Amino acid sequence: MTTRHPPTDRRDDRTAVSAEPFVSVRNLTTYYHDSSMLSSQPPVKAVDGVSFDVREGETVGLVGESGCGKTTLGRTILGLESPTDGTVLSRGEDVTDLDAAERGEWVRKTGMVFQDPEESLNERMTVGEIVREPLDAHEWQTPDEREQRVRELLERVGLNEEHFYRYPHQFSGGQRQRVGIARALALEPEFLVLDEPVSALDVSVQARIINLLEDLQTELGLSYLFIAHDLSVVRHIADRVAVMYLGNVVEMGPTERVFADPRHPYTVSLLSAIPGSASPWTGDRITLRGTPPNPRHPPSGCPFTTRCPAKIRPDEYDLDEDAWRALDALRSVFRTRSRDPPTLLDRAKRVLGRETVDDTVRAAVDDHVGDADLPDEVRAIVDEAVELARGGEYRAAADRLAASLGSRCDAEHPEFHRSDRRRSACHRAEPGYDDVRTTLERRHASAADGRPNDRRGADG
Ligand code: SF4
Numbered sequence: 001m002t003t004r005h006p007p008t009d010r011r012d013d014r015t016a017v018s019a020e021p022f023v024s025v026r027n028l029t030t031y032y033h034d035s036s037m038l039s040s041q042p043p044v045k046a047v048d049g050v051s052f053d054v055r056e057g058e059t060v061g062l063v064g065e066s067g068c069g070k071t072t073l074g075r076t077i078l079g080l081e082s083p084t085d086g087t088v089l090s091r092g093e094d095v096t097d098l099d100a101a102e103r104g105e106w107v108r109k110t111g112m113v114f115q116d117p118e119e120s121l122n123e124r125m126t127v128g129e130i131v132r133e134p135l136d137a138h139e140w141q142t143p144d145e146r147e148q149r150v151r152e153l154l155e156r157v158g159l160n161e162e163h164f165y166r167y168p169h170q171f172s173g174g175q176r177q178r179v180g181i182a183r184a185l186a187l188e189p190e191f192l193v194l195d196e197p198v199s200a201l202d203v204s205v206q207a208r209i210i211n212l213l214e215d216l217q218t219e220l221g222l223s224y225l226f227i228a229h230d231l232s233v234v235r236h237i238a239d240r241v242a243v244m245y246l247g248n249v250v251e252m253g254p255t256e257r258v259f260a261d262p263r264h265p266y267t268v269s270l271l272s273a274i275p276g277s278a279s280p281w282t283g284d285r286i287t288l289r290g291t292p293p294n295p296r297h298p299p300s301g302c303p304f305t306t307r308c309p310a311k312i313r314p315d316e317y318d319l320d321e322d323a324w325r326a327l328d329a330l331r332s333v334f335r336t337r338s339r340d341p342p343t344l345l346d347r348a349k350r351v352l353g354r355e356t357v358d359d360t361v362r363a364a365v366d367d368h369v370g371d372a373d374l375p376d377e378v379r380a381i382v383d384e385a386v387e388l389a390r391g392g393e394y395r396a397a398a399d400r401l402a403a404s405l406g407s408r409c410d411a412e413h414p415e416f417h418r419s420d421r422r423r424s425a426c427h428r429a430e431p432g433y434d435d436v437r438t439t440l441e442r443r444h445a446s447a448a449d450g451r452p453n454d455r456r457g458a459d460g
Helices: 070-078 100-109 127-137 143-156 161-165 173-185 203-220 231-237 255-260 265-272 321-339 344-351 359-370 376-390 394-405 436-449
Strands: 021-032 044-055 059-063 085-090 110-113 191-195 223-228 240-245 248-254 417-419 422-424
Touching: 021 070, 021 223, 044 070, 044 085, 044 223, 044 248, 059 070, 059 231, 070 110, 070 191, 070 223, 100 110, 110 173, 127 143, 127 161, 127 173, 143 161, 143 173, 173 203, 203 231, 223 231, 231 255, 240 255, 240 265, 248 255, 248 265, 265 436, 321 359, 321 376, 321 394, 321 436, 359 376, 376 394
Parallel strands: 059 223, 059 240, 110 191, 191 223
Antiparallel strands: 021 044, 021 085, 240 248, 248 422, 417 422
16 A cells, blocks of 8 residues: 555545535434424434535545534434434435345445444454454355455455454554444445544554545545544545534535635634634634533524624614624523523422523623623613513513514524635625624734724624
């Protein structure tokens, strides 16, 4: 096997990528419902209406923070999780609803390589047995031919004859991942989901495994869905990249175009976090505040609205970004409290006509808007909302803030905007708004000057 550069350069010996998709995902949705009959909790929306293709011979990189739904999406495509809605097509055939025989054929055409080679191999089996297991399960050819196939596979992934009878604990991390790849290739698949296949490995070992995956793709014409949080690796290996946030793909396009000119604020935040000169983002680092929302309770508008540094603001009020974020945070507290059932003490207080606002909400009001320099008209709206919260009407309090101070981003789920073989789900792609880069640069400059930032005509 040839050893090329570490995974920092875009590879130039591209496998021919067909225009035909091998896999087409359409509006795929995977929700997890509580198993308890008594639970009134909404489901966890792990994958929430995702559509994209992986073409024959293509590598699509799937990136996003931990918990955004990447692995669930990969597992649902392979049939390892049941979709709640939507379809997975392979060469036009629906593979989401197969009988047993068809399911076996789909399993044969696909495979998965897992993140942690320490965890994914059975320590009590020899490497030969591990790689042969899928061949045995599918009763592939004769036992002798299976053994021969295993030896060929070990050689193909850079291992050798003597490794056949060894156990996983006798291997390094990189060698164990080679075993995992050999096993995934056993049934001559056409499509692999590679779930963070190099994240647990040293950088030098990562490069060798990436090169191996590229060589195998070239030799065997494989299609890959490459799941990763390391964007440098994705830049090296992926033809196209899909950026995922809170169960949604928010941007997708040819890798170099997305890296050179990201159009979704979340993509910008990921690119700006790449350390040093490897980052393609030339602007300031974008640090997101807070954590992603609970996927049981995603925002009703844009999924990124609670953390977006480029969020569209209402045009009527002259506030700086800190004040807007404080108001967003207060509204978020009210929304969260509105989902919690009132305690017995709260109910008793309400019956007695006493205020039910608890210490958490009182502290939230003080923390977020207590000292904020708000114009009188904005302060009056906040006071009305706080008064509703004092009466235990948290939903009404959140709605009061949203009605006057909310954003279009809180209310409307953005559609995909397509151009230049790319798509991004952000209202800022529409005419009349500044684009994401311009907005972020302006807001950063405004914050540095300590002046309001959002009085730009139609833009917010
Ligand atoms: S729609 Fe609004 S909140 Fe969502 S990414 Fe675009 S600017 Fe940000």
